[in-house]
Amino acid sequence: MTDTITPDQLGVGMRLSVHPHCDDYVAVILGALEDAQHAGAGEGLEVETDEVSTYVAARGEHPEQRLVQYAAALVAAAHRRSDGGHVVAHVLLSRGCPGEATCEPTAAQLPRATAIELPGTGIRAAAQWSLYPLLDGGPDDAHMDHIEAAIKEAQSRGTAAEPAHYATLLTGDLGDVLATAADAWARVGQEVAHVVTHLTVSVGSPSSGSHDVEG
């Protein structure tokens, strides 16, 4: 019998950067980080901001869900604090590589992922999303199969998913968009020991031609 590795042993985390397109971006970002903490979205997470981005690690139960919940809270707060202005976030979600220098493939059984759902935010988002299963040998090395299955799943979820070069366009409520990408990433992570996904998420864009779902 093969042991099942825990998510903590596997290493589940995120890097994200939030970009308010306004002169008082420093106040907006610091305020949004506070709002996300006050809303409890950062509970049990390790949050560390450096010059380029914020690193967030989740330990314990449902790490994937808690990471994107935090990302949704932060982007929604930045959007509100900039009076519904244009905010872009770049999100990197990683499973299976605790750090650059210590990534070792595991032979243990990978943990199951539970379906990820986020509450609606009322904020319309558009995202370009890429998924990278980083495989090491073996007969199942077909990274495009995993990617194509993930795109089909995103389409069936109702998050509009359109192909674009190097990415898939997801549109819908900010919560749905983030949940769609994170769910696909966690699902592939049941089969592939090291999987990373990147999202560039845009809200309040003047070129979107559409407005927030509510408010």
Added chain:
Amino acid sequence: MTDTITPDQLGVGMRLSVHPHCDDYVAVILGALEDAQHAGAGEGLEVETDEVSTYVAARGEHPEQRLVQYAAALVAAAHRRSDGGHVVAHVLLSRGCPGEATCEPTAAQLPRATAIELPGTGIRAAAQWSLYPLLDGGPDDAHMDHIEAAIKEAQSRGTAAEPAHYATLLTGDLGDVLATAADAWARVGQEVAHVVTHLTVSVGSPSSGSHDVEG
């Protein structure tokens, strides 16, 4: 004898988004796109902007060099047009996958890459950089070996490269930072048919604690 595939057949391109952190970001972005065209950086490139990012494809000679030259010109122009303000760019460089639906691994010999060098911009940049060799089977499937070799190369180039979770921090002149990442990506592309790299590049950050090299 195995045929050598051309870069055009392979598909070499980029997605980038530029985020000026100021109220007149629309004028800054449109002006920077114009500046890059006027400087000739966009010559021979296919440039297509959508709601989330700008897709750039390079055909012909030295596609990798021309793509990052364009990225450097665009970020430098946005920085200048926002009076040396804070600008973040997200850059995705891809080799070996012309589009989401049509990515087929090739059995042909991969094209050689020539060393990438960019002129100094005088702008200090910090970037978080990730490299994804997307391998399909074969005895050489060791994605971390390629990544570790790329990081060593970056360190020997003089671009300070420090490990961080899920990324490597590159600091130095904007031109060097972009050239370091693109060079590593093109080198791995000599051995791996499908390779993608992501960079979050920050210039003019108030938290950088340091200023532009010149001007």
